[in-house]
Amino acid sequence: MSKNCPKCEGILEEETQPVPKKVPLPIPLKPTMSIEKYLPSIMKKYSNYTIFICSLCGYMEVFFKR
Ligand SMILES: [Zn+2]
Secondary structure, three states: OOEEOOOOOOEEEEEEEEOOOEEEOOOOOOOEEEOHHHOOHHHHHOOEEEEEEEOOOOOEEEEEEO
16 A cells, blocks of 8 residues: 655655564563653553655655554
């Protein structure tokens, strides 16, 4: 699925990522540290986000999914 850029003739590139709630620490055993308290609370309701970026002009859209 590709979307046309609303600002120029480019195509928006799409990538979906989980909303980060933990980060691995760069030390042995790689424990994870919760970063949830640093997230905007409105983001905590969603588990994934999809980002669209136009490779020509840099126009960006982000959508969150539960
Ligand atoms: Zn564009």
